[in-house]
Amino acid sequence: MVKITFPDGSVREYEAGVTGLQIAESISPALARDVVSCGVNGETTELNMPINSDATIALYKFDDPEGKKTFWHSSAHLLAEALQELYPGIQFGFGPAIENGFFYDVMTKDGVSISENDFPKIEEKMRELAKKNEPIVRKDISKADAMKEFSADGQEYKCEHIDLDLEDGTISTYTQGAFTDLCRGPHLMSTGAIKAIKLTSVAGAFWRGDAEKDQMTRIYGITFPKKKMLDEYLLMIEEAKKRDHRKIGKEMELFMFSDRVGKGMPIWLPKGTELRLRLQDMLRKIQKRFGYQEVMCPVLGGKNLYVTSGHYAHYSKDAFRPITTPEEGEEYMLKPMNCPHHCEVFAWKPRSYKDLPLRISEFGNVYRYEKSGELHGLTRVRAFTQDDAHIFCRPEQVKNEFLRVMDIIQAVLKIFDFKNFEAQISLRDPNNKEKYIGSDEAWHEAEQAIIDACKEKGLTAKTELGEAAFYGPKLDFMIKDAIGRRWQLGTIQVDYNLPQRFKLEYTDEDNQKKTPVMIHRAPFGSLERFTAVLIEHTAGHFPLWLTPDQVAILPISEKYNDYAREVARFFDNNGVRATIDDRNEKIGRKIRNNELKRVPYMVIVGEKESAEGLVSMRKQGGGEQATMTQQEFVDRVNGEVAEMLEATNIHPQD
Numbered sequence: 001m002v003k004i005t006f007p008d009g010s011v012r013e014y015e016a017g018v019t020g021l022q023i024a025e026s027i028s029p030a031l032a033r034d035v036v037s038c039g040v041n042g043e044t045t046e047l048n049m050p051i052n053s054d055a056t057i058a059l060y061k062f063d064d065p066e067g068k069k070t071f072w073h074s075s076a077h078l079l080a081e082a083l084q085e086l087y088p089g090i091q092f093g094f095g096p097a098i099e100n101g102f103f104y105d106v107m108t109k110d111g112v113s114i115s116e117n118d119f120p121k122i123e124e125k126m127r128e129l130a131k132k133n134e135p136i137v138r139k140d141i142s143k144a145d146a147m148k149e150f151s152a153d154g155q156e157y158k159c160e161h162i163d164l165d166l167e168d169g170t171i172s173t174y175t176q177g178a179f180t181d182l183c184r185g186p187h188l189m190s191t192g193a194i195k196a197i198k199l200t201s202v203a204g205a206f207w208r209g210d211a212e213k214d215q216m217t218r219i220y221g222i223t224f225p226k227k228k229m230l231d232e233y234l235l236m237i238e239e240a241k242k243r244d245h246r247k248i249g250k251e252m253e254l255f256m257f258s259d260r261v262g263k264g265m266p267i268w269l270p271k272g273t274e275l276r277l278r279l280q281d282m283l284r285k286i287q288k289r290f291g292y293q294e295v296m297c298p299v300l301g302g303k304n305l306y307v308t309s310g311h312y313a314h315y316s317k318d319a320f321r322p323i324t325t326p327e328e329g330e331e332y333m334l335k336p337m338n339c340p341h342h343c344e345v346f347a348w349k350p351r352s353y354k355d356l357p358l359r360i361s362e363f364g365n366v367y368r369y370e371k372s373g374e375l376h377g378l379t380r381v382r383a384f385t386q387d388d389a390h391i392f393c394r395p396e397q398v399k400n401e402f403l404r405v406m407d408i409i410q411a412v413l414k415i416f417d418f419k420n421f422e423a424q425i426s427l428r429d430p431n432n433k434e435k436y437i438g439s440d441e442a443w444h445e446a447e448q449a450i451i452d453a454c455k456e457k458g459l460t461a462k463t464e465l466g467e468a469a470f471y472g473p474k475l476d477f478m479i480k481d482a483i484g485r486r487w488q489l490g491t492i493q494v495d496y497n498l499p500q501r502f503k504l505e506y507t508d509e510d511n512q513k514k515t516p517v518m519i520h521r522a523p524f525g526s527l528e529r530f531t532a533v534l535i536e537h538t539a540g541h542f543p544l545w546l547t548p549d550q551v552a553i554l555p556i557s558e559k560y561n562d563y564a565r566e567v568a569r570f571f572d573n574n575g576v577r578a579t580i581d582d583r584n585e586k587i588g589r590k591i592r593n594n595e596l597k598r599v600p601y602m603v604i605v606g607e608k609e610s611a612e613g614l615v616s617m618r619k620q621g622g623g624e625q626a627t628m629t630q631q632e633f634v635d636r637v638n639g640e641v642a643e644m645l646e647a648t649n650i651h652p653q654d
Contacts, residue, residue, distance in 0.1 A: 003054040014051075021047040021189070024059050034061045036193065036225075037070035037186050042429065042465035044070060046138065046186045062225050072097035074136060074188040075197075075223040079104050081179035082125035083219075087112060092181070093157045093207055093216050101222030105205050107157070107214060114217050119199040122219075126197050133192030134176040138185060143168040146182065157207060158182050194223050196230035209371070239483050245535035246377040252540055252548070252598065254531075255378065264375045264382030266528060271548035274577075276527055278546050280363055282415070282648055283387055283523060286408055290652050292361040292389055297341040299365050303331040308501055309340040320369055334367035339495075339520065342390040343502040346516070351506040356516060357393035357401055363527070364388050378532035385527045391519040392504070395442065398517055399449035402475065402492060404652055405521045406457055409477055409490035412523045415647040416534060416543070418489075420480040423459050425450055427473050429466035436470050438496035446494045446517070447473045471497030481537040489530065493520040540598045541620070545641040550577045551633075552594040553615075556587050556606035563610040567603065567630060574634040595620065603633065 001013045004023060014023065020038030024031045024047070037044055039058035040051060044066050051057075060067035076095035079102070083090050089109030096102065108114060114122075141149070143166060150158040162171070162182065174183045176191055188194075198221060205218035224230045249255050254272030261267060268276055284294070303322050306312035312333070322331040335341065342360045351358070365385050374380055391401050413421055427447050428436045436443065450473055454461045461475070468474060472494035478486050495518040498504075505513045524530040534542070544550060551571065555564040561582045571578040579599070581590050587604065594602055603615040609627070616627045617636075628636075 002051060004051070005054075005056045007056075007058050016052050017050040019048050019050055020045070020057065020059060023057060027059075031059065035059045036062055036067045036188055039066060041431070044186050047189050049186075069097045070186050070188060071193070071225070072102040072223065073183075073186070074191065075194055075221065076102035076104050077136070077174065077176060077179065077181050077183070077187070078126050078129060078191055078194055078197075078223075079122070079199075079219065079221055080106075080181060081129055081176060082122055083114075084179055085129075086122060086125055087114070089154070091155055091157055093205075094161075095181070101200065101220060103218050103220045105207070105216040105218050107216050114202060114219065116199075116202055123197050123199055126194075129177065130191045130194045130197070132177065133190050135190045136174055136176045136187045138187070139173050139175065141171050141173055143171055146171050146173070149173075149180070150182065193225055196224040196227045198222055198230055198234070203373070205373075236483050236485070240485070240536070243483070243536040243539045244377075245379075245532040248535050248540040248598075249378070249532075251596070254535075254548070262382070263372055264370055264380070266378060266381055266383065272531075274548050275542070275546060276531065279524070279527060279530070280387075282645075283408075283412070286411065286648055286650065287359075287361050287389070289650070290359070290404055290408065291357075292359040294361050295342070295345055297335075297338065297345075297362060297364060299335055299367070300332045301335050301340060303333055305340050305344070306333050306336075309343070309498060310501060311336060311340065320367055335364075336368050337366055338362055338364035338386060338388040339390060339498055339518075340502075342388075343498055343504060343518075346392050346504055347502060351392075351516075353394060353506055353508050353514075356506060357391050357397050358516075359389060359391045361387075361389035378528040381528055384529070387522050387524040387527060389521050391521065392499070392506075392516040393519065394508075394514070395445055395517055398446055398494065398519065399453050400654060401519055402450055402453040403456060404654075405492050405519070405523075406453060406459070406475075407650055407652070408521075409492075409523045410457075411648055411650050412490065413477070413479065415644065416537070418479040418481075418537070422478050423454065423461035424467070424476045424478065425454065425461045425463045425473070426467035426469075426476065427463060427465050428468045432466070436468070437500070438472065442496060442517075443473070450475050450492075450494075469493060469495075471495045479533075481533065482539070485536075487533050489525050489533070490523045491521065491525065494518075495520055541600075542598075543644055544600050544637065545644050547598075547600055548577065549579045549597070549599050550637055551579075551601040551603055552590075552597070552599040553578055553580045554587060554590045554594070554602055554604050555580070555582055556604065558582070558584060560605050560607070560610055564605050567605060567615060570630050571634060574631075574638070576634050576637050591618070595622075601633075601637065 002016050003011050003013055005011050021032060024035045035047060037060045038047055039060065040055050062068060062071055076097065080092055080095055083106060087108050091107040093105030095104035143162060146162050147159060172184060173180050174185060174187055199219060200222060201220045203218045204215050206215055207213040252271065253269050254275065255269055256267050258267065303312065320334045322333055324331055345360055346358060363385055367383050370380055370382055393401055428443060474491060474493035476488055477490040478488050480486055499515050499518050504516055506516055508514045553564045553567055555561050564580050564582060568578045568580055581594060591602060600620045602618045604618060605615060609615055613629060614627055615630055615633050617633055618625050
C-alpha cells in the first residue's frame, strides 16, 4: 500500500501502482471526467502514470494552470499530427504550451507557405483526428534509437535537438495515431478531450531563436474541452481588442514610440507623464510613512558591478552590450536592474543592527534587450521604470517586513479596484536543494515567514514547490482584469545571494559581523506594464484622482469662451484638472468627442451659466446631469478624489 497525501493534508491509502485517474475515480466520477493531469510530489505528470511509493498529489482540471498547460501541450501535438497529414515532408521544430494556447514551429517541404487562409482545413483535420480519441502513449528511448527514428523520418531539426541538447537516459517520445514526437510531456491520456479548436495566427520564427538560422513558420492556436469555453474566449479577445492599451494610449495621447528614438523605447507624452507622476506620488507618500528612504542612481554601472552581482553572466546575452570609453579597459553597462546599485548604497558606510531594517526605494530606469518581434506596446519594452525597493534586515525581521509590504501591495490593488486577485508562494524544490544557495536553516526560516505572514493577513495563497528563485523564496500577486485575463503585478522576494556576493555585513548585538537578508519588492512591477494593464482593465476610464483630464469645459458658442477660461482658472486654483474644448462646433459634437476621450466630467457653459456664475455638469457616459456653482462642482470632484485616495491612507501596524 502507498499513502497519498492531498492538498488539504488528508491522507488515503491505495494499492501500489495506483494512477492519478484511479485516485480521481475513487473520489467522484465527476472529478474523474474533468481531471486532465496530476501533480505527484510537485511534478506534473500523466493521469495513467503509476505511483509506487508514498506521495503528495494534486488533481488538475482544465481550469488549473497546470491542467491548461497539459491540455495545450497535447493540442500542439494534435496540430503537428494534422500538419503531417496535410503537408507531407513537413519538418518540426518546437511546439510548447504557452500562456494562452500553444504554437508549433514548422518547415514545409519546398517552401510551401501556410497562411491564415489555410486555418479552416487545418482545424477541420485537427477535429477529425481528435474525434478518433487516439491514446497518447509515452515511450522512453535511447539517444541512439531516437536519432535513428527521427533521421528515418527526415526530421533534421529534431535530430539537431537530440544531438546538442539531450542526454542518454532522459529521452522520451509520445505517439498518437501515426504521429510520434520527441517530448518530455506530460500529456493528456488521449486526444478525445480536445473538443473546440481555433488557430489564431501565423508568424515567422527563427530556429532556436537565432537570426543566423532557418526561418520557420510558427502557427499559434488555442483549444478547449467545451465549445462554450471557446465562444467565451473569442468574445473576450474581441473585447480585448477594444481595450488594447496601444490604441487607447494613442487616443488619449499618453505615450508614443519613435523608430528614430529606438524600438521598445516609450516616450511619455504630457498627459501620460502627469498620470505616471501621480502614480509615483501616490506610492511615494505610502512608502515615506513606512520608513523607506528614496535614492536616485545612475542608469549606468561599471561592468564589474554586474560581474560582482552575477547579472553579467546571466544577462550578458540578453542585455545591451558594454559601453566603452576613451579610457583603456573602462566599460559600462546600461543597468538591467537596480539591485546592485542599492547593495552599494548599503555598503557605503558601516551598518549596525540598529540601522536595520534599512529600506531603500527608487523609481529606477532599467534597460533590457528584447527581440524586436517580442516587443508589445508598454507590456514588453527595452526601457522601463521599476518601482523598486530593497529591504536589508535581520533574519528574524523577514516576516514583519513581508507583512508591511503586503499592506502596501493590497492598498495598491484596492485603490485600482483589482478585486479579483490571488497570491502564490514560491518555495524551493525539497528534492533538489543543490540548485539553491543559502543554508537549510535560512530557507526554512524565510519560507515559514512568508507562509505565516499570509496566514496572519488571512490571505489565501497557492504554494508552488520548485518555483522559488535560486536565491530565495518569493510571494507573487496575480490579478484578473475586467475581462478575466491574469496579470502578475506585485512581487516580494527574499534574496540570500546578493548580500553574499557584495560581502554586505552589519554588526550585530553580540558585536559579531553578520550578513543581512535582502528583500526585493515592487508593488507595480514596472510603471510601463502597470499602466498598460490599468488601461486595459479600465478601458481608459481611469479613476478620477488619476485621469489626466478630470473635466472638459464646453462653451456653447465662441462668445462664452472667456467665461470658460474663467471657470478653468478657478478649477485649476482649486486642484481640479480641466481642459477647454473651444472649437467652433455644435455642443452635441463636443459632447460626443469628449465622451470618446474618456473625460469623467463635462461642464457646459452658456448664457445662463455665464450670467449666474454656474456650470452645467454632465457625467461621463450620459449619466447624472446637474447645474451648480463652480465651488459646488470643485467640492464634488475633490470630495470624490479624497474618498478614493482613502485606501492609500495606511500606516505600519508596528
